Amino acid sequence: MNYNQLVGNIRRKRSFLCVGLDTDIRKIPAHMADKEDAIFLFNKAIIDATAPYCVAYKPNLAFYESLGVEGWIALEKTLRYLKTDFPDQFVIADAKRGDIGNTSAMYARSFFEHLDVDAITVAPYMGEDSVTPFLGYDGKWVILLALTSNKGSHDFQLIEDRDGRRLFENVILKAGKWATADQLMFVVGATQGKLFEDIRAVAPDSFLLVPGVGAQGGSLEEVAKYGMNKDCGLLVNSSRGIIYASQGKDFAEAAAAEALKLRDQMSGLLSTYAGI
Numbered sequence: 001m002n003y004n005q006l007v008g009n010i011r012r013k014r015s016f017l018c019v020g021l022d023t024d025i026r027k028i029p030a031h032m033a034d035k036e037d038a039i040f041l042f043n044k045a046i047i048d049a050t051a052p053y054c055v056a057y058k059p060n061l062a063f064y065e066s067l068g069v070e071g072w073i074a075l076e077k078t079l080r081y082l083k084t085d086f087p088d089q090f091v092i093a094d095a096k097r098g099d100i101g102n103t104s105a106m107y108a109r110s111f112f113e114h115l116d117v118d119a120i121t122v123a124p125y126m127g128e129d130s131v132t133p134f135l136g137y138d139g140k141w142v143i144l145l146a147l148t149s150n151k152g153s154h155d156f157q158l159i160e161d162r163d164g165r166r167l168f169e170n171v172i173l174k175a176g177k178w179a180t181a182d183q184l185m186f187v188v189g190a191t192q193g194k195l196f197e198d199i200r201a202v203a204p205d206s207f208l209l210v211p212g213v214g215a216q217g218g219s220l221e222e223v224a225k226y227g228m229n230k231d232c233g234l235l236v237n238s239s240r241g242i243i244y245a246s247q248g249k250d251f252a253e254a255a256a257a258e259a260l261k262l263r264d265q266m267s268g269l270l271s272t273y274a275g276i
Contacts, residue, residue, distance in 0.1 A: 001090050001118045002139055003182035006207070007231045009055045009088055011276055014267035016232050017259060018056035018092065018209070020239025021046065021078065022063050029247050039067070039074035042251075044081060046243050049256035053263040056090035056235050057082060058209075079115055090235070091117045092143065092209070098123035098130045105133040112137045119143050121187060121209070124171050128178055135179050142184055144175055147199065149189020149212030172202045181205040188227070190218020190236065196226035204229060211237045213262075220262070224269035232274050238262060 010016050021043055025033060028042045035041055047057065059078060064071035082091050097107040097120060104122075111120045112134075119141035124131055134142045147157050147168040157168045165173075172186060181203075188199050190212035199208065208227055212218035213236050220236060228234055238258070246254030270276040 003207075006055070006090055009090070010232045010270075013053070013055055013263070014270060015053055015055055015263040016234045016236055016266055016270070017054040017262050018058050018090075018235045018237040019046070019050050019054045019242055019259065020094070020211070020237045021057055021059040021243065022239040023059075023074075023243065024063055025067065027244055029249065029251050031249060032251075037074065037077075039064070039071065040077045040081075042243075043074070043078045045252040046255050047078075047082065047086065049252040050242065050259040051086050051089065053256070053259040054089070056092060056237075058092040058094050058237055058239075060094040060239070076115065079117060083116060090119065092119045092121065092235075093117040094121050096121050096123050096145065097134075098126055100126065101129040101133055104130050108134045108137065112140045119185065121145065124175060128174075131175070132178060135183060140183070142179065143209050144171065144184065144186050146171055146186040147188045147192055147195060149191045149218060153189065166198075169198065169202050172199070172206075176203070181207070185209055185235075187211070190220070190223050193219070193222050194226055196223065200227060200229065205231075205233070207233050207235060209235050209237065211239075213238055213241075220265055221269070224266075224273045228269070228273040230274055232270060232276060236262075236266070 023039050023043055032038050032042050059075060064075040082089055093111050111117050121143045122131055122134055124144045159167050185207040188208045188210055190210050210223055213220050242255050242258045245258045
């Protein structure tokens with residue numbers, strides 16, 4: 001999916017919502033957990049219920065890897081279902097890969113050729129040769145960690161160099177020499193508030209993948225106010241707040257209701273801050 005297609009979907013759906021498929025077999029409703037192929041069936045129900053209100057899905061690989069082969073099978077079935085039945089959805093593998101060049105090339109082959117996702121999250125700290133193998137695929141995106149939402153993000157990401165430039169700013173500026181905004185996004189946590197202004201100073205045109213709204217306490221209003229650009233430029237992720245909205249047999253309906261609530265907020269924010 002290219003930049004214009006993604007922006008077009010945001011405009012058409014009046015949404016920049018990404019639903020995180022952080023599916024934990026220990027947290028899904030009890031009546032689902034005992035089923036054969038429970039993870040996939042749960043994901044399918046969530047996707048069917050929320051697809052009208054979002055533009056992206058983001059399975060977090062750790063939740064599938066923790067189950068071994070069965071988890072990988074559920075992941076592949078989920079991705080195949082999205083690609084076949086919801087081809088307008090932007091699909092992100094939240095894998096946080098990044099290694100020496102030949103290893104990154106194998107990760108890129110796995111996710112972009114075999115799994116055929118649209119984007120993958122990548123840790124940038126091994127430098128250019130660890131990232132560029134992911135950039136060799138037309139229509140595929142790299143989403144680099146920049147300023148994350150976790151408590152420990154400030155341990156390193158705000159360290160300043162001799163010129164007073166913080167690490168996250170150096171990451172963004174350096175990465176901007178490797179690819180343009182139609183192939184490169186950055187992860188910026190919703191809990192960072194006004195720091196979105198500093199992100200936009202060094203990445204005015206890039207899309208930002210924004211976790212941390214909902215369970216982690218980030219403000220959707222602040223994210224839009226300080227981080228939105230003329231094309232929206234945001235994919236705001238919500239995981240637990242949507243997929244675990246109910247532990248009952250109405251879990252899919254409850255997920256849809258939460259997604260709709262966020263979509264309606266996003267529609268207003270698109271008008272206010274992007275004029276869309």
